[in-house]
Amino acid sequence: MAVLAGMVKNVLVIIILASFLEVLLPEGRVKPFVRFAIGLFIIIAVLNPVLNALFEEREFEINLWDYQVSSEQEREILEKGNRLNQQIAASTGTGIKEKIEGQVSAVAMLVPGVKEVKTNASLNDQGGLNQLNLTVRLEESKQLQKGGEVNVFLGGGDAPDTEDKKQIEEKIRGVISNLYGFDNLKISVQFEGG
Amino acid sequence: MEIAQIVGLALVTTIMLLILRQEKPVLAVLLSIVFSIIIFTLMMGKMASILNVMRELTRRAEVNYFFFATILKILGVAYLAEFAVAICQDAGEQAVAKKVEFASKIIIAVLALPIMIAILESLMQLMPG
Known part of the structure; x- marks a missing residue:
């Protein structure tokens, strides 16, 4: 149920954003190309959660295009980076x-x-x-x-x-x-x- | 009333263009380019505020920012190309306009190509055999 809710939310936001962006699109021969690119993103937004739910054990290339880092993970990564930076500075500093x-x-x-x-x-x-x-x-x-x-x-x-x-x-x-x-x-x- | 300023500027430019096109066509093209740049610059700030709101929305909805960034790049390419095409067409250079259009299509395709490949690869993985 949570997967379905997340999927619906994701698709909803992307479709609203895409619709708004389409209003901003310039009138011309390039327009179909831009619509095609936006369509690809909508496909990813729909396909990715479905594939993840159906084939949990398999890794699809499409997952990389929807890779998200939560704020907690982001903080953790930054902290690790800072610690590494300090370690490197300390070891090279002595020399x-x-x-x-x-x-x-x-x-x-x-x-x-x-x-x-x-x-x-x-x-x-x-x-x-x-x-x-x-x-x-x-x-x-x-x-x-x-x-x-x-x-x-x-x-x-x-x-x-x-x-x-x-x-x-x-x-x-x-x-x-x-x-x-x-x-x-x-x-x-x-x-x-x- | 910013729109009043823009309309006023557009009317003055149009009248000047009508005169210049007969007397000095080269200057008319230059005036057209200057007008495009002025409009683009005037709208830049407003466009930035719209984009900031949308960026904030995507962040709150925890939607991958990569989507949004790529779509914005595509939108930027499309807008710039349209501006250039319009200027070239105004100058009567249809061939150059076509080339700009072609280049913009290729650039948009290049931006979208990796995503298309990822979708196709994933679908191919799903196929049995």
Whole structure:
């Protein structure tokens, strides 16, 4: 009885819609073709429930044209999709994080006066970069000139002052920003030993 | 009263077309095309609201949206083809009009063909042997 009720409802709605659409049809030689296509849909609407009721165990190709997903199923599918998406992002996120940290450290070490860099990258749920935290250790035997060039004093040993650190920090920020196209605000640079 | 505007526009266009057809036939065709586009654009919003209501109805009735989407595509093809055919016929290009009509028929057939095949396959499966 439920099958019959569903079938009647389905056919009724489709026929009403088809009748209304037929009113909208343009007058011309194309009209019979459009009516034929609408007729095919009405045939599917009638035939599909009948075939399903008569031959429950058989799969017909016509079923695919009347495949319906209920709102509950749709929600379930979306939830599964989201979970899968999060799993994929989590598994690839770790690898991406390590690679980015390694690359940034290597690039930052090319800045004159820098001896060692430790990078900590934080990623968001989508796998995008949120922030880069760089901990920099400077070479003690090197001193930056005011013009930005580097002079190496073998016998020196003066520790870089605040201005030098500022210059190095700006250079690191600039190099990383230009290389990756990151926003300057996302990069924080700290020096070992204050 | 939108219909008054449309009627007014149609009357002005018709008078201008009558004059232009004798003096400058090319301009007459252009005017006809412009008028068609104006009417089409004016009716676009109204058509969209009708379609939205129908879409909502199909959703509430839990009818497969695929039906509706395909029928709408067919309807769109038919309307566009009719517009083009009318313009071509106005310009006296019967041959071009026929070609547009032919193309629209083929496109509609292509849209409907998979459904027809599915019905035939299902019926063939039902046949014994």
